[in-house]
Amino acid sequence: MSSNIIIENVTKIYDNIKALNSITLNFEANRVISLIGVNGSGKTTLLRILAGLEEATKGCVEFHNKRIKAQDLRQISTLVFQKAIMFNSNVQNNVAFGLKIRNFDPKEIERRTNQALSTVRLHGFHKRKSKKLSTGEQQRVALARAFVIEPKILLLDEPTSNLDPTNAVIIEDAIKKMREKNGCTIILATHNLHQARRLSNKIVHIHFGKVLETAKPEDFFENPGNKITKKFINGDLQF
Amino acid sequence: MIGVPTVALGLLLYLLLSKSGPLGIFGLLYSPLAISIGQALLITPILISFTSSALEATDIELRNLARTLGASKLQTYLAIVKEALWGVNLAIIASFNRAFAELGIAMMLGGNIRYVTRVLTTSIALETARGEISFSIALGIILMAIVFSITVFINYLRRE
Numbered sequence A: 001m002s003s004n005i006i007i008e009n010v011t012k013i014y015d016n017i018k019a020l021n022s023i024t025l026n027f028e029a030n031r032v033i034s035l036i037g038v039n040g041s042g043k044t045t046l047l048r049i050l051a052g053l054e055e056a057t058k059g060c061v062e063f064h065n066k067r068i069k070a071q072d073l074r075q076i077s078t079l080v081f082q083k084a085i086m087f088n089s090n091v092q093n094n095v096a097f098g099l100k101i102r103n104f105d106p107k108e109i110e111r112r113t114n115q116a117l118s119t120v121r122l123h124g125f126h127k128r129k130s131k132k133l134s135t136g137e138q139q140r141v142a143l144a145r146a147f148v149i150e151p152k153i154l155l156l157d158e159p160t161s162n163l164d165p166t167n168a169v170i171i172e173d174a175i176k177k178m179r180e181k182n183g184c185t186i187i188l189a190t191h192n193l194h195q196a197r198r199l200s201n202k203i204v205h206i207h208f209g210k211v212l213e214t215a216k217p218e219d220f221f222e223n224p225g226n227k228i229t230k231k232f233i234n235g236d237l238q239f
Numbered sequence B: 001m002i003g004v005p006t007v008a009l010g011l012l013l014y015l016l017l018s019k020s021g022p023l024g025i026f027g028l029l030y031s032p033l034a035i036s037i038g039q040a041l042l043i044t045p046i047l048i049s050f051t052s053s054a055l056e057a058t059d060i061e062l063r064n065l066a067r068t069l070g071a072s073k074l075q076t077y078l079a080i081v082k083e084a085l086w087g088v089n090l091a092i093i094a095s096f097n098r099a100f101a102e103l104g105i106a107m108m109l110g111g112n113i114r115y116v117t118r119v120l121t122t123s124i125a126l127e128t129a130r131g132e133i134s135f136s137i138a139l140g141i142i143l144m145a146i147v148f149s150i151t152v153f154i155n156y157l158r159r160e
Helices: A042-049 A071-076 A091-100 A104-120 A137-146 A165-184 A191-201 A217-222 A227-234 B006-017 B034-058 B060-068 B073-083 B084-100 B104-110 B120-129 B133-159
Strands: A003-014 A017-028 A032-036 A058-063 A077-080 A153-157 A185-189 A202-207 A210-215
Touching: A003 A042, A017 A058, A017 A077, A017 A185, A017 A202, A017 A210, A032 A042, A032 A191, A042 A077, A042 A153, A042 A185, A071 A077, A077 A137, A077 B034, A077 B060, A091 A104, A091 A137, A104 A137, A104 A165, A137 A153, A137 A165, A153 A165, A165 A185, A165 A191, A191 A217, A202 A227, A210 A217, A210 A227, A217 A227, B006 B034, B006 B073, B006 B104, B034 B084, B034 B104, B060 B073, B073 B084, B084 B104, B084 B133, B104 B120, B120 B133
Parallel strands: A032 A185, A032 A202, A077 A153, A153 A185
Antiparallel strands: A003 A017, A003 A058, A202 A210
16 A cells, blocks of 8 residues: 655654654555544654645655655645634635636535535525634634645544534544545544544554554454553553 | 824834934825824724734634635635634724724824815814814714724624
């Protein structure tokens, strides 16, 4: 299987604190990869580097075996934040933002927007004010906004945390549809181990900036190779 | 600079624009252009202060949101300005009202010349000095009505 994106010895230091410590990872195309770990383990930092929002202090990111700069990463990837951020406009304008700045044809914008809103089950919400929607609906709009630009790498930072089960299921279904339709690499940071197991082809356990274990979901949960990973899965991790 | 006394600014500009002043060769004193220059200088700090406050008040993650959706620096900046549009509108209203209802600069740089540099505020001052109180009140009501109407109109546009 071709390597889509490679993180090569990436270190990120904030104020003398190593958020990421020499991380090397391969993310294959058309796969869902879950990043799991305790709060502050470096999941979000890794996503922000992959989104091109932060530069690594050391190391690099490669796409199709070529080193890629942050500004170019922003053209091929998009990040859905943990807390949905809405532009002060209606749902239609929020979802179409990425298409408008790429000068898409209005008909294509309408087609893609309709399709994305249907995927997240918000058909008919076009004219609704985004900031007046519920938290779950806003997160679904954020997901649709990422879908329409058809990124090669879709980054999701705990997209279902603080959501009710109905919204969480809708978002999980949408993620699956997105992968089937576009064949993009989806990297998902989550605390929800069941969700990671349901959605992922590969699970990466990050602990205080280091990768402890990378495995297929069945191996990861049935036979974790690392003691800390085993404790984390069982909820026995003390630190 | 927001609270600069208009009379002090008017005096400074008067000295600069008067015939013996460094900008006297342009002959701008007692002209509508002199009033415009004075008012522009008066409102610039208000415009900058209110607009920058509005931009700073936008969610810091909005910038990252625009960037992660592929926006260039300019597109990101425009998106943030759009988000802060109400604050920018407020800056425009506050500046307009400050300039429109200002007396010191209009009087000192315009000279209150009939049909040339006489504006509502200088007219009110003149009519009051002449004892035409009812006429002054009428002009004051017109001044208030214009300021109020513009504020209401901008508010309406914001809601739309």
